[in-house]
Amino acid sequence: MLDVRGLSKSFGGLAAVSNVDLSVDAGRIVSLIGPNGAGKTTLFAMVAGFLTPDAGSVRFQDRDLAGLKPHRICGRGMVRTFQITQPFAGLTTLENVMVGAYHRTADRREAATRARAVLDRVGMAAQAEQPADGLTVAGRKRLELARALATEPQLLLLDEVMAGLNPTEIDEIVGLIKQIRAGGITIFLIEHVMQAVMNLSDYTYVLNDGVLIAEGAPAEIAADPRVVEAYLGHGAAERMRTPEDGHA
Amino acid sequence: MAVRTLLFLAALLVLALIAPLLIANRFLIDVLTLILFSAFLGQSWNILGGYAGQFSFGSVVFFGTGAYTSSILLMTFGIDAWIGAIAALFAGAAVGAFVGFLSFRYGLRGSYFALITLAFAEVFKVLANSVEFTGGGIGIFIEHEPGLARLQFDDPAGYYYIALALTVVSLAIAWWLERSRFGAYLKAIRENEDAAEALGVNAFRCKMYAIMISGAMGGVGGTFYAQKFLYIDPPIAYGVATSVEMLLVSIVGGMGTVFGPLVGSFVLHGVNEVTRHYIQTPGLSLIVYGLILIAIIGYLPNGLIGLFKGRARPKDAEDA
Numbered sequence: 377m378l379d380v381r382g383l384s385k386s387f388g389g390l391a392a393v394s395n396v397d398l399s400v401d402a403g404r405i406v407s408l409i410g411p412n413g414a415g416k417t418t419l420f421a422m423v424a425g426f427l428t429p430d431a432g433s434v435r436f437q438d439r440d441l442a443g444l445k446p447h448r449i450c451g452r453g454m455v456r457t458f459q460i461t462q463p464f465a466g467l468t469t470l471e472n473v474m475v476g477a478y479h480r481t482a483d484r485r486e487a488a489t490r491a492r493a494v495l496d497r498v499g500m501a502a503q504a505e506q507p508a509d510g511l512t513v514a515g516r517k518r519l520e521l522a523r524a525l526a527t528e529p530q531l532l533l534l535d536e537v538m539a540g541l542n543p544t545e546i547d548e549i550v551g552l553i554k555q556i557r558a559g560g561i562t563i564f565l566i567e568h569v570m571q572a573v574m575n576l577s578d579y580t581y582v583l584n585d586g587v588l589i590a591e592g593a594p595a596e597i598a599a600d601p602r603v604v605e606a607y608l609g610h611g612a613a614e615r616m617r618t619p620e621d622g623h624a
Numbered sequence: 625m626a627v628r629t630l631l632f633l634a635a636l637l638v639l640a641l642i643a644p645l646l647i648a649n650r651f652l653i654d655v656l657t658l659i660l661f662s663a664f665l666g667q668s669w670n671i672l673g674g675y676a677g678q679f680s681f682g683s684v685v686f687f688g689t690g691a692y693t694s695s696i697l698l699m700t701f702g703i704d705a706w707i708g709a710i711a712a713l714f715a716g717a718a719v720g721a722f723v724g725f726l727s728f729r730y731g732l733r734g735s736y737f738a739l740i741t742l743a744f745a746e747v748f749k750v751l752a753n754s755v756e757f758t759g760g761g762i763g764i765f766i767e768h769e770p771g772l773a774r775l776q777f778d779d780p781a782g783y784y785y786i787a788l789a790l791t792v793v794s795l796a797i798a799w800w801l802e803r804s805r806f807g808a809y810l811k812a813i814r815e816n817e818d819a820a821e822a823l824g825v826n827a828f829r830c831k832m833y834a835i836m837i838s839g840a841m842g843g844v845g846g847t848f849y850a851q852k853f854l855y856i857d858p859p860i861a862y863g864v865a866t867s868v869e870m871l872l873v874s875i876v877g878g879m880g881t882v883f884g885p886l887v888g889s890f891v892l893h894g895v896n897e898v899t900r901h902y903i904q905t906p907g908l909s910l911i912v913y914g915l916i917l918i919a920i921i922g923y924l925p926n927g928l929i930g931l932f933k934g935r936a937r938p939k940d941a942e943d944a
Binding site: 465476478 | 803804805808809811812814815816818819820821822823824825826827828880
């Protein structure tokens with residue numbers, strides 16, 4: 377469904393993303409993990425049309441997305457959420473989601489009906505009339521999700537929807553994401569919360585210093601020494617393995 | 625509540641329609657005309673600044689272009705002002721498209737957009753001063769030949785009714801924005817352009833439409849002004865003061881609201897007239913006027929409409 381080839385981006389000589397290949401198949405939940413500053417968000421921004429890549433291509437449903445603005449990409453059926461939530465602060469929760477719903481209908485009543493349905497789905501029906509800037513962090517993350525869902529995408533790009541949430545809230549949103557996938561939407565997510573990723577994804581890519589260092593099923597990834605080192609520092613894999621070896 | 629609001633508005637409109645019959649004082653009719661006209665120009669700013677969040681500091685550029693368009697058509701080519709008004713509408717929209725394309729294409733936002741619009745207005749002023757067909761610094765005198773085709777009247781009520789019609793149309797446009805997809809998109813762009821783009825909003829196109837609507841309204845306003853005051857020159861047509869008044873009535877009344885510019889215009893002009901009338905010491909009335917302005921802007925960030933909005937707000941999103 378999504379096919380990324382040789383994607384690269386530098387900022388003033390610093391390679392934020394270099395030569396990344398990855399693909400997301402329809403119906404799956406694919407995750408992209410990596411430590412802070414690994415280039416995950418930059419990669420997402422390029423995929424969703426917010427940044428122009430220096431090199432490489434992004435294809436969605438076998439069509440090249442080169443040069444398309446974000447709203448056109450949304451029109452093709454791929455929509456992103458933001459890591460730092462970007463609510464329309466002066467509008468109510470419902471109005472926020474209606475902006476997404478208007479993508480599929482020009483009629484106000486219809487947009488309101490669809491937006492309410494989405495709010496129901498993400499468990500925010502009670503906050504519909506609340507101003508969006510009064511929502512909690514968890515509420516804002518859900519709102520990001522709801523707005524994106526309202527555009528009725530085929531592929532949903534989620535940028536750290538779990539960051540800053542407590543364990544209960546994470547469980548809720550993991551359930552929600554599974555439910556969204558069950559509804560036929562493919563999901564590509566960036567995540568920091570490892571445990572959630574393990575639970576959720578079918579396939580995982582690991583990015584470090586802008587380079588893909590590993591990919592595979594989550595369980596394989598967790599055991600990969602390169603991944604452990606990327607997260608915990610040089611030599612960590614060695615240190616972790618030693619006591620285990622002693623037991624064996 | 626919706627029915628009551630509707631009845632209230634209907635009563636207000638009826639009152640506005642019969643006002644010239646009730647008021648014998650010509651001066652008062654003139655003041656009301658200017659209040660309505662100012663509300664109309666304010667609404668033109670409000671669509672771009674209040675709804676779409678693009679703060680223009682030079683919206684007078686539309687007004688001035690409209691004023692020159694119809695005045696030149698009338699005085700040089702003998703074309704009636706009502707046709708001139710239509711030409712002014714298109715001229716205003718065209719200038720809007722020109723300014724908008726150059727600013728939005730290059731992603732100018734916030735204070736940069738404000739500055740570029742201010743600069744455009746100044747450039748137009750200099751141009752109007754230096755070319756032949758605008759009459760240069762001498763300006764254009766418009767003959768007074770009362771008649772509907774010329775949009776000129778002996779009775780001030782004539783101008784009053786035109787100003788009223790313009791205001792009603794501008795309110796209808798704002799009301800449509802409140803209930804349409806386009807309006808929702810403008811608000812989304814105002815609140816967060818990136819997020820709006822991500823959700824499929826063509827921000828560039830929406831902003832272009834907004835500035836063209838705003839420009840078209842300003843252009844028609846220019847024709848009205850020229851036909852009423854029968855004279856325009858570059859400082860009148862492209863003066864900063866008009867730009868400031870346009871944004872001031874919106875900000876004081878409440879940006880991004882249907883009735884904000886109207887309320888703001890009534891209050892600002894009302895306060896202005898009252899202080900001028902009761903305070904005789906020269907300059908003091910301006911100080912009092914300024915203080916009241918500071919108080920409104922300082923204590924009512926959402927404008928005067930914001931005072932009532934807390935109550936009315938939650939219903940807005942619902943289909944009434």
